[in-house]
Amino acid sequence: MEQQFVLFPGRHHLLTRFQAVYLSGLVAPAGATVVWAVTSANHENTRRNPVPYHRREAAIERFSVLTGLRSLVVPVFDTAPTDRFADVTLKSVAVATGLELTPGNTVVACSTPEVAVLYEKLGFTIAPVEADPSLGAPPPARPWDVLTRLAAGDETWRELAHPATIDVFARYRLVEQVRTVANDPVVGDEGGLTATRDYRTYVEAFADGAARKWELVRRHVRPGRIVDVGCGAGAILELADREPALRESDLIGVEIARHLYEECVHKKAQGAFTNPNVHFYRRNVLGGAVFPPRSVDTTLTFALTHEIWSYGERWDSLRAFVQAIYDHTVPGGVWVNSDVCGPDGKDRPVVLRLDTADGANPPAPRTGLAALPPADVAAYVAGLSTRARLDQFAEDHRFPLPYEPVAGDPARVTMPLGAAMDYLTRKDYTDNWLSEAQEQFCGLEFADWKALLADAGFEIDFASRTYRNDWIVEHRLAPVASLTRADGRPLDWPATHILLVARRPLNT
Template sequence: MSYLLFPGRHLVNTTFQEQYLQRVLSQPPAALPGFLPGSDATEKPPVEILFAITSANQENSRYNPIPFHIRAVGVDRFARQLPAAATFRHRIFGIPHYGHTRNFAAFTIKEIAHQSERTILLTPANCLVLCSTPEVIKLYQELGFPIAPAELAETEMRPATPIEIIREIGAQKDWRSGDLVKTQLAASHGSLFEDFPEVPKRIARLYQDPLTNQEGSLTATRNYSSYARGMNEIIRLKYLDIRHTLKPGRIVDEGCADGALLAEISQDFPDADLFGIDLSAEFAGRFQERQRAGEFSGAYVHFFHRNLLDSLFEEESIDTTICNSTLHELWSYASQEKTVRAYLAEKFRQLRPGGRLIIRDVLGPEDGDATVDLWCSPDDGENPAPAELASRKERDQEWLQRLSTRARFHLFARDFLPANRSFSFAETEEAGRPVFRLTLRQAAEFLSKKDYTDNWKSEMNEEFCFWSFSQWKNTLVETGFQVLENVNDPASGSRAYANPWIIQNRYEDRVSISTTEGTKLPWPPTNMVLVAEKPLG
């Protein structure tokens, strides 16, 4: 048995691949342009094509905009329409996403062996690999496999690659109008997109989304495992913070991450329709795993892998919208005030009269522009020389945790919003000890982030303290909401507070804030809950 292994994401197939495969199936491998021999002689053309669809468990990102089942249908159509002189078989295997690893080729071969019940054991003696990606070619060569380099060997007029066709589709209003689609998309995939019209629409949406990156997330520096773990450890407390404010019916969690909050809500609202929205491809997979495991108590739950700025719901169709730690991300990664105001207006539109918008997030102090003195302990860790801090590029967790609070401040001042503005401060003394003179808003930003050692780089891109509690309330009122407060029972309505656990475990004996005259100031608020209602009538 002689195999042709064709690994790749297989987002689309091309007319060049169609023509090239005809040659591969009818000629000795050595006759192919640019053929790279392996450790064993390969004299006869293959008789079976193994399509290895990589990153099969990923979708809804620019890197992988098409779900595996659609890709598999497309590959099957492509193979069945191949006009080959010789008879051949084909099989399709889904290969999980392994990230960037030097073991990619070996993992693919092992995966095919296990998925085929070990009826297909690929070796350099029985398998030719079709691949045009230099980095992947090298991995298979290291294992001794011969290579048919496809597009890579076409030096005079290089054909379009599948991802180039995908990018063209992503830039078009009508996917059929692009030159590459007209001339180089295989007929099998033209018919595929006609039969599944949502696929080219999804490609265009993902490529035209101003917030998402290549992997389908806000930021490439976030460790999603530690981020989710940290959020989920306190999700019950966060839910109890807002439970009494929810209205039953259709409930949306915007920026739902892996669905942990909706899982809590489903316990108390089993008859509600629950909707989760998140931009992250990683969280999309984790949410779906919760759903598979039955963690939503039998409630109806639907996940939208979308940008929060998209308009997803009809006017006056939602009873409760929850924004849990999401609005500061919209401010930070989009157009700041313009984006947040537009977002709040869209939430007002989608809520029914009497419906509620629940915001639980970080915030800034009321007198944010006031000049204050911030003392940071130099005795709770290491204090590298400024030159060492300036020259170090890595921000690994173990190193960050060894730094004193004072050293972390110096690092924070270098790293915080580097592309937007400088973080200016002065060093002086207060009561015989060194302090940093800066605004109260700057001090609050540092306090809010100094302990994020597991996601330092990601958090440095996010601004927490842009609006005070009163500014948030004013903005909601200007949008049309009524802000619900209860002076007799503050915990039952909108409120801002300093989290006692954070004060005790992260602030005390490590930092303090005082006026420039030396009077100690209270801690700035760390969190807020805003309960905004759309008026009746």
Template sequence: MYLLIPGRHHLLTQFQFDYLLGIINNPLQSTLDINGSPIQEASKIEAIIFAVTSANHCNTRRNPLPFYIRALAIEEFGKQLSSPCFIYGIDDVGNVKNFASYTIKRIKHESENQFNLTPENTLVVCSTPVLNMYQQEGFRILPAELKDGTTFQLSHTMPWEVVEGIAVTPDWEENFNAQTLMHAASYNIWKKYKLGTKVQGLFRDQMISDDGDITTTRDYNSYVRQMDEIAVLKFQETAPYIKAGRVGDIGCAVGSWIKLACNDERLRESDFYGIEVARALFDICQQRKHNGEFKNPFVFFSQRNAVTGLVFDRNSMNTIHTSSLTHEIESYGSRADLLSFIQNRYDELAPGGVWINRDVVGPENKDRIVLMKLTETDGRNNDFDKTFTKREDLAAYLQGLSTSARFQRFALDFRKKEKYTLSYEHVTIQDENYIRLSLRDACEFMSRKDYTDNWESEMHETFCFWDFNEWKQHLTTVGFRIAEPSQAYTNEWIVKNRLLNKVSLFTDDAARKPIDYPVTNMLMLAVRE
């Protein structure tokens, strides 16, 4: 008879050990299943099988520890049991109804048919709702910490509750009853690898979701395609200012900028470090490295958050590159997060090192009131407020709206979750229709109106919170020197392809003078002296 223990297994408790030891050392007939009935088997436990789920995930609140760390603790844990323990990693495959069946098949495959687990030869130890999946497959359940299978009332502390306790207890080794609750195998691994500090950092981070993403409404297929399409442009714009040595790309997406930098002969002796917080993108970076797509072998990727702390050693980096990132920190985090991010980059740079920041930027005098004229002949002008459950349906609907109607939808959706109110009014002057609003809000619309594929995600983001001079002020306050040719500029491709004959700006006075399209982007070169 086998025992199967499915779970993420970031921590093992003393109760788990005692429970398993009791099953192993006593006749199975004395073991009660989830219904309170004794197991009617005379055989002994031949092996204990740990199915470590989400084995391909780490560095998130939900899955803080990598698989190898979890396996180390389980291996030490198992050495003290009288039945052999086997460990198999089960990758996350999303929410599937037959995950139990998938796990069983994965174990059979990974064990090369050594373990063909069936309801006749396996008991499942589980105290979470996952047990329902195994019951549907016909397996008998041993409840462990579970007191009541109907209400899921517990009799003992769950391993994840211990993790959560450590996450909010700075000196957890002394001020939390960890040693009482944790099995020594887990306690020693957590202490040796300083996992408490790691977990506390992840749980402090309110900007990133439990599964390690900045937003849950982004279509990464279209996002990756867009990033790759403009990668050459981004590299060409920043390449002259890269200083060889230790080169970091924070928010590296799928590693396209680093890939191009690896082909630059000037940087052949450099080491490259890509930092990406979004798990979906980090996985692609790793895959591209495995595929041998980077000419320089000294390329390293990490899934980390550069807001909550340093991602490089102090005074160590010659170049730090960021592109289209800082506005996301302001949008999904807070102003304090952005200021922390700026300070962290200063602290990481070696003297003479440069932070190359390429991003969107707000216009000067952004609070001035302007008139905005929008075309009404390039699509529908009604039903702009329909709702959809599928991203693809929403995108198709938005693409059918006129520029004027799309603004109406934008005004409804823009930073609604953040409780932002876009103030505007319709005005008619000499039979011409205008929108009266701030230049900032006009630029927010102009910069976002064509992002229909990721509309829901883009509606969380603000591009125009600081103008170029405000950026310079905050950087110099930290200690940076702003180097030439730092500049704010208007992206002519955007003007030609998205704004001409669609949107026009005018002064809000009797003259109604045309206003040039404001700046859209900036290249900021911040040097640490």
């Protein structure tokens, strides 16, 4: 059967002058149609796929007009690595165009040996494009090599790129976009938030809960450029790295603490990540914007926003952080925030009853714990009763913790609900006692968060909610404490955590 088509699979982010000459020579004898199978068509804004499909399609159509080639452009969505990639592409073409491409009517133009062999197994003849040995040395620059020159600021890319690409890139400002995506953000060299944190236990605790946290947010993650701000030792990004749907995404971790940042770098060096576009940066998010405007598809934050509230200027710092997230999010992008939170009605008074028989009850809290070795601090606090530990927490806490003992009952105190939960959710962190005493978990309740996000311009997804960690209630709170209203009626344990799914509107 006479050749009718040239199937040209590839990402096609950039078209070259060489491709124009080569394809013209390939189709001229038979007057064939070039079928451009644009792979990873559902990915953009990443190092692997910096140019969105609709811009790639525009450049191909412009290329076809300028070269006089008859073309069909077909999007091929990304799939997990498979030996059936050629079959998937052929079926995508059939669905989109109604054409059945066979070895009898089609030549496959492909310079990637691993892909070419898949079509050869199906009986197709391969035109090797830039890999054609008859072209001699040096071989023509491949499109990705030209795109790399562009990203590096080497203006010789224009000598190799086809005018169709140059035109589309100029009209839609894609040169700046490619360079932004391909190049690293400027990274500062600040230290950790607190000098008293035991990072070993911190890393272990976060790693233990990483699978649960990832399962909580994974369905909200939008592929593309995915940033975990305050990534710790990279446990969440390790799980994201295993998601087939995210294999074309850039996975970027931002961490301030030197110990944690170095652990991330170590993991990457040891091969913990299969995605080559996993990167880590050391930066203080309180210092301002980390990424350029409208450049991030998904931002993840876990157990971070309460630290910004605590170590910064509370509302002002958190408002600035939320604005920075909004500014660097692409229209339609998402910020997923998982953290502790204050209970609804955090300022209402409650009566908190605490166990006095589970440890020592000194007449007054101890001062000067910061002068002791960390192990001695942990041992001393762990030896206090739950009630005495409240007095010690109030002594060491950087924020006001108002409470009044109930006359005639040393086990009971009256205090605001938010303050009570602030203590109860931290009382067992003896290994990092002085570090935890620098933070406030219950500064904001759900209504505060909704107002803050709306003020920045975010739309709040219906998936946003507060919830209670029942394991903490069952194992840490209920055995040693109870809550009642001011009039003595029992009060159920309130929410302890929040999940916020905030989207930047498409029309912004």
